[in-house]
Amino acid sequence: MIVVYIIIILIAVLVLYIVFLAICAVVIDPKREYETDSRFYRFLINSAALCILKIVRIQVQTSGLEKIPNDTKPVFVCNHRSNFDPIITWYILRKWEPAFISKDANFKIPFYGRFIRKCCFMPIDRENPRKALKTINKAAELVKRSEVAIAVYPEGTRSKNGELQPFHNSVFKIAQKAGAPIVVLSISGTEAIHKNYPFHASHVFLDVIDVLPADEIQDMKTAAIGERVYASIDHRLQTIGK
Template sequence: MFRTVIWIIYFIFRILFLTPRLIKVKSLHSQNRIEEKDKLVYSTARSWGRDLVKQSGSKVKVVGEENIPKDKSVLFVSNHQSNLDIPILLGFIDRPKAFVAKAELSKFPLLSTWMEFLNCIFIDRGNARESLRAIKAGIKLLKEGYSLVIFPEGTRSKDGKLMEFKPGSLKLATKSGAPIVPVTIKGANEIMPSGKLAIRPANVELIISKPIYMDEDIAKDSNALTETVRNVINENLNRD
């Protein structure tokens, strides 16, 4: 419990400490200095993610980072095990990226502002119209050269095992043409299990698989594509 309290205090004070940098980000945005703004936001997010993982006492091993296509936007498709999945992906995959995140995160002061500047898309899963809006926004971002992360299970796994993907979860790739990069997170459920606030150290493995391009035959069948991506993640998750 002591580690959890320290982590929460660090989380709050780190967000507050970054306020002057957030002001600079807003200034760059207002001046339309988008490239400078994006670099500052990404470097801040990457450092923030790594520091939050470090404060949990956990260690992350990255496998397969060379599989990420260079110089093009991609759709990272990841399993979802823990509240720390976003910091893990931000901190340990060296590629600017935004997230399709649940609408509840938009209610957190300062954090939600950083996520907006990171180009994150908030989605209300119970609102079909909002879901469609989010898909269109994601397609636009991918076509503009920004990479995205989605958690197609829709929520965190309670036992670390891979759940079924939500129908249509890979439309962002099929409609934008961006390659899919399957990502497997192993061990993060030990840091902060679903339904619990306690934080404990864990050894996490982040496995980045080879990309699937939308001009491949498999991409012509959305059901087969979904099953293929899910199988890649599941095989990595169950491999010793």
């Protein structure tokens, strides 16, 4: 009977939690792009990310975090291999309050899609240059105001084969317009999570491999920035054999 009571309590807690999330989500305008980071909703997505890491048994090993500037909001750029990438990254880098630029479909996910809006995450339309530029300008303004850091995947989509894909170099304009440094990250191991769960833990590696100072990139061509970032990430991934 004790086991039955425990199960009933757990189910009740889960139902209450879902109702709580639904209430928190319903007050958010799903079409609005917010310009102020909500500490409450950021707490929700960070705590949810921690729960996912624990439940899915994701063990994250980091290196180079001490290289990230603490006196400014940077622009984070990283390779992209799995849907778990942003969840892991925003939790590990929660100190810098990163807001991701992401595809529109992610903002339609129940609860999650609305919560990330309140944390200044932004959809981008890569098929419409005018709209994409508007997003880039807004992201730069948020960084300039130190409202949030910005995180982007220059590849624009997940790599299906693990190989680094060509970059959309326009995202580097965010750092130039904001006068912010670019923090170059590499992530590996996330592509195996769906294979490992539920029988095995997954080991993920998130490394800070380079920091490009704001004054150094200010007058560079975005293509040149892209080449340097691409080479740094590719070399790191080749070195660790992931």
